[in-house]
Structures are given as C-alpha cells and as structure tokens.
Amino acid sequence: MHGSPHIVSDVMTRTVVALGRGATFKEIVKTMQQWRVSAMPVVEDGTRVVGIVSEADLLPKEEFRDGDPDRRTQLRRLADLMKAGAVTAEELMTVPAVTVAQDATLAQAARLMALKKVKRLPVVDDAGVLRGIVSRADLLRVFLRDDEEIAAEVRDEVVAGLFPAPPEPIRVEVHEGVVRLTGRIDDTSLVPVAARLVRAVEGVVDVDCALAGPRRRPDLDPDLPDADTPVPPSHAGETT
CATH class of the missing domain: 3.30.1340.30 (Histidine-containing Protein; Chain: A;)
Structure with a gap:
C-alpha cells in the first residue's frame, strides 16, 4: 500500500499453531518440534487467546528433575518450581498473554516486543480472537x-x-x-x-x-546601503 503506513496485519503469519488449555506437556514439546517454534498461544473456545507457552515455561521441568532445590531457591523461584510440576498448557502458560492488535503499526509492535522482552506476539482482533502471529523477523521485512x-x-x-x-x-x-x-x-x-x-x-x-536556505541575492547596486542598514538623517538646509 504505497503511501500508507504498514500495520501488523500486513506482515503477520496467518497460519498459527495454537494449544488448548488441556494440551499435555509432551504434546506441547512435540508440536514445538514439529512446527519449529519456540512459543505458542493457548486459546479457549478454539479462538480467544488466554496465555502463552514458551520453551522457557518448559525448561524448569528438566532443570529441577534430578533434585530438590535449597530453601533460598525455592523462595526465589517459586513460579518456576510450580511449572516444574505442571503437566498441561493451562498450568504452564504465562498469563496474561501479551498480544498485539492486527491494526497496530509495526513501530508499536516493535516497542511492545522490546518492552515485554518477547520474540513474537499473537495478533488478535477487538474481541481477542486469534488472527495471526508476528515475529521479530516479520517486523524487519519493511527494510526489504x-x-x-x-x-x-x-x-x-x-x-x-x-x-x-x-x-x-x-x-x-x-x-x-x-x-x-x-x-x-x-x-x-x-x-x-x-x-x-x-x-x-x-x-x-x-x-x-x-x-x-535560499541563495542570497547579490546587491543590484553595491553603493546603496543594505536594507537593514540605518540611513543617516538628512542634513539638507543646514547652515554652518
């Protein structure tokens, strides 16, 4: 669209892999591997985004698999420990989901990604229905x-x-x-x-x-004073 600002719907990927709340841990890992993605939106009623599951949400299960953390770690990383014991998308997902409107500008989407420190954003309409997903790479396409x-x-x-x-x-x-x-x-x-x-x-x-700025016009008569130069008072008619 020449002359019009690009918006998220111009560059987003419209085919999105999403999870239901009840998706199991292994289902999530298999789906990520199959589609080569590092995060997926979680939806309810098949359309409305309610959360995001990322690789970071899955890693605590492996991190804490072979031992119990000390008391200090338990207090400092309580949320991760809860995810280490999670088995469904609903238990693993990060809420609320960080989403972007489909009519947001690319600059707005880029600022949101930087602020929230995420690599991709689910794209939703006014009702919160999933319409696509936009990644950092998508936002950089304008430079092509x-x-x-x-x-x-x-x-x-x-x-x-x-x-x-x-x-x-x-x-x-x-x-x-x-x-x-x-x-x-x-x-x-x-x-x-x-x-x-x-x-x-x-x-x-x-x-x-x-x-x-505009070129300076040369003086038409160099003997005449500049327009900005005060003209001395006339002494005509004076006697000495």
Missing part, C-alpha cells in the same frame, strides 16, 4: 522495500507536502535505505520536520538531510 519505492513515497508524501514550491528542485536519493535530501527551501526551520517525517517512512534506515 526497494530504494525506488521509498524514494517515491518520500517525494509524494513528505517533499510535496512540506515544500510545494521550493526555490530550487529538491532531490531525493535513496541508497540501501538511507535517504539523502538536497536542494534549497524558503524556511530552514522545516529541516528537522522533514528529517523526522522521512525517518517515519517504512523501510528508511537513516536520513541525511542536506537542505539549505
């Missing part, structure tokens, strides 16, 4: 956009809007996702605005904003 496509969007959506009649044509060059703007504009206070808007275009890696 063609340089020419990025340049066209910058010209149409940023340059044309901010600088409809520049003193000189503004040139937009894109190489490996790095955008360079050159040319002259009437109002140089708009340079940081232009840089910010360009950086917000999907797929832009960096911005080199080399826009300059």
Whole structure:
C-alpha cells in the first residue's frame, strides 16, 4: 500500500499453531518440534487467546528433575518450581498473554516486543480472537522495500507536502535505505520536520538531510546601503 503506513496485519503469519488449555506437556514439546517454534498461544473456545507457552515455561521441568532445590531457591523461584510440576498448557502458560492488535503499526509492535522482552506476539482482533502471529523477523521485512519505492513515497508524501514550491528542485536519493535530501527551501526551520517525517517512512534506515536556505541575492547596486542598514538623517538646509 504505497503511501500508507504498514500495520501488523500486513506482515503477520496467518497460519498459527495454537494449544488448548488441556494440551499435555509432551504434546506441547512435540508440536514445538514439529512446527519449529519456540512459543505458542493457548486459546479457549478454539479462538480467544488466554496465555502463552514458551520453551522457557518448559525448561524448569528438566532443570529441577534430578533434585530438590535449597530453601533460598525455592523462595526465589517459586513460579518456576510450580511449572516444574505442571503437566498441561493451562498450568504452564504465562498469563496474561501479551498480544498485539492486527491494526497496530509495526513501530508499536516493535516497542511492545522490546518492552515485554518477547520474540513474537499473537495478533488478535477487538474481541481477542486469534488472527495471526508476528515475529521479530516479520517486523524487519519493511527494510526489504526497494530504494525506488521509498524514494517515491518520500517525494509524494513528505517533499510535496512540506515544500510545494521550493526555490530550487529538491532531490531525493535513496541508497540501501538511507535517504539523502538536497536542494534549497524558503524556511530552514522545516529541516528537522522533514528529517523526522522521512525517518517515519517504512523501510528508511537513516536520513541525511542536506537542505539549505535560499541563495542570497547579490546587491543590484553595491553603493546603496543594505536594507537593514540605518540611513543617516538628512542634513539638507543646514547652515554652518
């Protein structure tokens, strides 16, 4: 969608492997191996996301398999010890599930992943129904956009809007996702605005904003004072 921000539904994987609350420990491990995933959403009624089971939720069973932890470990890692004894998805899952809306922007999804320190997010609609899953790799796909496509969007959506009649044509060059703007504009206070808007275009890696102000007009008569120079008072008619 040229000129429109990409949203999660544009890049998410729509085929999602999900678990029911009653899925057993071995079922979960087998499914993860079969589908080569490290985490899966847990749903109820076949659609609504209620939790997430990840490899981290499964590992305590192996970690604490061959011995009882000391008292300090028991107090410090009570949640992990409970998972070590779990046998179903309902007992293993992390709740509440961290999900993202299908109409969220890619930037919003990326911030949520970083904040929650997760590698993937179940994608849900307004009713909490599972619609897909988005991973870190999915979010990075925007950087595969063609340089020419990025340049066209910058010209149409940023340059044309901010600088409809520049003193000189503004040139937009894109190489490996790095955008360079050159040319002259009437109002140089708009340079940081232009840089910010360009950086917000999907797929832009960096911005080199080399826009300059209008050229200074040479004085038509060098003997005349500049317009900003005060003119001395006239002494005509004075007598000495």
